[in-house]
Amino acid sequence: MARYEARIEVTHLPGILDPQGVTVERALPALGYTNVSHVRIGKSIRLEVDAADEGTARAQVEEMCERLLANPVIEAYEIHLAEFAG
């Protein structure tokens, strides 16, 4: 059994309006950053999971994303998994 640290990034699906991203993108030029585009705002979720191996841990985190952590109707997710260093 090992411990894995998962970082999950939840973002809007392409084509789904991201009102926060749009608003921030409109605000940045006011500070002089006129070269910025494609601002996307999402969520970052971190958790630790004990599992026999990395594949098992990843499969479980994926299931958590499908069932709770993300809403597949409007959100995409990306899982970054690493063995917990302590």
Add this chain to the structure above:
Amino acid sequence: MAPRVGVVVFPGTNCELDAAYALEHAGAEAVTLFHADTELKGVDGVIVPGGFAHGDYLRTGAIARFSPIMASVAEFAGRGGPVVGICNGFQVLCEAGLLPGALQKNAGLKFICRTVDLRVETTTTALTNALDAGAVLRIPINHFEGNYTCAPETLARLRDEDRIVVRYVDNPNGSVDSIAGVCSEGRNVVGLMPHPERAIEAVLGSADGAGMIASIVRAASVGVAS
């Protein structure tokens, strides 16, 4: 005998008394269904009222859908029982998969609290059976995440199957196709963002919501084959 309509209460629900009052006003008996309950106490219909169930943590409705009561609500809906989700209740029903689509933040990123015009698009649902198609109702909205969205295939299906129940006359929040409420395939589960229970007497500014509450009561009194 007056039909009995359950009103689901999660931690953070705040429209349950308005919903119960509106139901009683329409001649039904309102029955409180606590989120931790597993049985529906033999009700003939269910309202999932508005508020901030479980603090809207993670996403609106995301935690509430796992409440013990929701399994019973889903089972009741599966048998054809009338279930209406209002505002946060609509969000809960979407998260629970009882209705298609999802509600995201309003396009203008503002919390909107005002009375809007709502057009009744179909009358063969648990929310609109006592109304006329095309009727325009004055009903308050009160939400930050009422921007209805769904996949293009889902939208096409909703249109083809006449499942868009109410539309905003003047889209306040960016909802796709001005959708304010949709229904399930069986037309017995309906969700809408506006609050008909807050518009049932002239003294509240509008009595136009009374017809929607009457529709719920009528759907409940017709009963479900069990």
